[in-house]
Amino acid sequence: MTLARFAKAAAAVTSAALLTVACSHDSGAGDAGGSAGADTELTLAMNVYSRTLPYFQDMIRGVQDVAKADGHTTVDVTYGDTNPQLQYDQLENAMSTSPNGLLIVPVNPSALIPVIQQAASNGVPVVTMANDIEESGHDSQLAHVGQEYVDLGKQKAQYLVDALGGQGTVGYVHGIRGLTFSELQSQGAKEVFAANPGITVIDGPYAGQFSSDAGLTATENVLTSNPDVDALYFDNDDIALGGIMAVQQRNRPMDSIYIVGTDGGAPAIDAIAAKSMDMTISLCGYATGRAGAEALIGYLRENKKPENRFVPVEALTITTENLADSQAKIKNGQC
Structure with missing residues (x-):
């Protein structure tokens, strides 16, 4: 099932319930604010879409540190595995346990809106992190915490334009098709590249997952047809690390090609120290988790x-x- 069809089906399943509560739903945050005393035990349900990405592990750690400092808050974490239907089901299951609040990293901007609206109407405030939801669901959020991905894409693309002096060929390896993080980043990057006619973009494949193996395969495809690209743009660091392997296997000097990624995890920082990656942007998962919590x-x-x-x-x-x-x-918790 496509993401769009899933979102439509999910909305249809929950539409009757949403109509029932619509008249009493007057604010997006629910009605639970301020109801808990300082010593009341709270349970937060948290759902992120990857178990393995360092970014999400940092985010979870940030949430847990705030919960620990509160002294009376427990965090239950589940993982959507980049599957919007699984994430939807997990959140419905979480709601059945009557949590005090939800912390969510949505896979898709529309698929979770019905369950988020349902939570808000039941007095369960919702904070989304990293990936925002569509505007139709904004009234059901207490807050969204993160960055603007379009701006992120623009910054990375401009870095490559400047590094290349406005002239050269850039291979673009995407992450996951339909994922907010990938699509909005691409929108921003392509705006910058389009404004610089001296840059030729080889719009490469979607790796399909954030892993070095997927990045290796996707980059091999780009380099097979375009072996002399001057730069490689990767949606995230995991696929970028695979891309670095692909370049090295061709015995190409790393100082002959610019490589950018996103996330700023330890392996990427090591790659920058080794000068095999030129730039990454940390989305500061730990700080994001703290801010959300x-x-x-x-x-x-x-x-x-x-x-x-x-x-x-x-x-x-x-x-x-x-x-x-x-x-x-990063070490002192600023990021």
């Missing part, structure tokens, strides 16, 4: 809503030039 627990404990629905978390650009400073920021 603080927004949700603050609302549950003190009825304190964020000033705006979107709570931005500053990303961290990492290159060889600022590597030591970036590592210090």
Whole structure:
């Protein structure tokens, strides 16, 4: 089932319930704010779409550290495995346990809206992190915490344009088709590339998953048809690390090609230190997790809503030039 069909089917299944509660649903955050005393035990249900990506492990750690500091909050984590239907089912199951709040990294911007609306109507506030949902669901969120992916794509593309002096060929290896992170990043990158006519873009394949094996295969396909590309743009660091292997297997000097990724995990930082990757942008998973948990627990404990629905978390650009400073920021919890 495609993501669009799944979203439509999910909306149809829950439409009757949503119509029933629509008249009483007057705010997106639910009605639980401020109802918990300082010593009341809270349970937060958290769902992210990958068990293995360092970014999400950092995010979970940030949430858990805030919960631990609160002293009376438990976090139950489930993993959607980049499958919107599985994630939807997991959240419905979580709702059956009556959590006090939900922390969600949506796989798809529309597929989870019905269950998020259902949670809000039942007084369960929802904070999304990293990936936002479509505007039709914004009234059902307490907050969204993260970055603007279009801007992320623009920044990475501009880095390559500047590195190449406005002239050259860029191979683009995407992540997962239909995933907000991949598609919005691509939108921003292509705007920059289109504004620079000296740049030729080889719009390569979708790797299909965020793994070095998938990145290796996808990059081999790009290099087979275009062996002399000047730069490689990867949606994330996991596929970029596979791409580096593909370049090295062709015995091509790493200083003859520019490579950018996203996430800023330890393996990517090691690659930058080794000068096999030129730039990555850390989305600061730990800081994102902390911000999401603080927004949700603050609302549950003190009825304190964020000033705006979107709570931005500053990303961290990492290159060889600022590597030591970036590592210090990550170590001390700034990112």
